[in-house]
Amino acid sequence: MIDIQVKLHDKYSVEMKVGYVVDRNRKENEFRMNTWFFVPHSLGISASTYSKDDFYKDVRSNVRLITPIYSLEEIAEGEWTPFVFLEDAFLHLVEERTKEALETYEYQIKMFTSIFKSALRGKVNEAIHHEVERSERELQVEHYVTCVRVIARRYRELKKIINVTGLPKEAANYFSFGDEYLSNLIEFHTFRLLDGLKEFDPKCYKLEKKRLLELIHGEIGYKQKNGYLVAEKDSKDQNRAVIYRRGILKKYAESDLFLKASKKRDGVLVEQIYYSIAAGLSMIFATVIAFSFQKKYGNFTMPLFVALVVSYMLKDRIKELMRFYFAHRLGKNYFDRKIKVSMGDKVVGQIKDGVDFISENKVPEEIISRRARTDLLAADNRNSSERIILYRKWVQLNAEILDEYGQYDIAGINEIIRFDLGSFARKMDEPAYELYVPEGEADHASIKGEKIYYVNFLIQLQHEGNVEYRRFRLMITRDGIREIQKL
Incomplete structure (x- = not known):
């Protein structure tokens, strides 16, 4: 079972307390949590302005045992x-x-x-x-x-x-x-x-x-x-x-x-193998071109010289294209980071997480349906579409190791995740907004309104074939988060 509580931590941060409760009938328990952030286009958040490193700087997490429950x-x-x-x-x-x-x-x-x-x-x-x-x-x-x-x-x-x-x-x-x-x-x-x-x-x-x-x-x-x-x-x-x-x-x-959580990059060895294959394929291409022209025109000829230069240029492009292809394929099966969770010298489990900007056609229909855009927003989205960030998390816990923890029954672990949304507020307009209203029959007056932005996020929780969804909406101004709404 996965239990989740979402609340405001401070005026720029949202805190998620995620409880991973193990099934004692299983030695290994697997949990998945996928979170889709729908960010307004006007905030200027994209893959080019907000990198993976930027995201992980804005995310902070702690892992702890679930406190034994007594009344x-x-x-x-x-x-x-x-x-x-x-x-x-x-x-x-x-x-x-x-x-x-x-x-x-x-x-x-x-x-x-x-x-x-x-x-x-x-x-x-x-x-x-x-x-x-x-x-x-x-x-x-x-x-x-x-x-x-x-x-x-x-x-x-x-x-x-x-x-x-x-x-x-x-x-x-x-x-x-x-x-x-x-x-x-x-x-x-x-x-x-x-x-x-x-x-x-x-x-x-x-x-x-x-x-x-x-x-x-x-x-x-x-x-x-x-x-x-x-x-x-x-x-x-x-x-x-x-x-x-x-x-x-x-x-x-x-x-x-x-609990002790040691982090490192995930999939480094496989990534290097794929990149080596990309380098090898580009070298095969260059070598085939060189041998073909040498056989036809001989050594030290102008056609061979031109062919070597062109093959060298294409070799680097092919190498980069193959690296991009393998990196894309790798991202579907691997995560950015792997976190080993330990209790003393015993490994309780591991947590993997990854983040990517994705296009809307790669978002499951169930998520788009639950996003529930208004007709006006859906129409506007055709011209200036929301940016979608997918944050994936995979958790594996060993129930037998948890059972060895002292005299108390430990149900699982809590992960406290804090998202700092200060980066999202940088390109927001000033919150003070002037409006006009009539004042009686013969006059009018100006009043102050507040310019707000909405950031929606949907969470999918998976454990042992059970799937649950949570939807939240943040009301944000340049001065901070005004409210978090559970929808």
């Missing part, structure tokens, strides 16, 4: 929870006091906070967006607060286990990092819950605001007591330090989920 209730109250692994790691460190025990201890803290973050996010989204009766939503908020308090208390009580002499200094540091990150998560997601209730269910917000703010104030007080940084309304320097530290803590806590 807040399972973490707080379940019998077989991350707390079991966490407590075992604490006790093992105290008993063994080895480097390996310390590494396991740190790993379990990181995994616990990552799992807790995922559970918090899911619970908050459920409480905000699910259509339920107000009384049920209030119960969800109450349960949220109860579970969060239980989880925070249980984690902090584990400090008693390592509060012994003789442990390395790093043990206390790792616990402190996890504790501070956990507190940051509680504060952030509780504020998110407050904002969501205020927007979508104001009555529930008024009823539950006090309860949620008490939770936030409790965490802020705890952080101040333990020397953790806290945001302050009127202190820019303090808040810069808070943002910086929170970013470092996030990267640290999630580092064990990120």
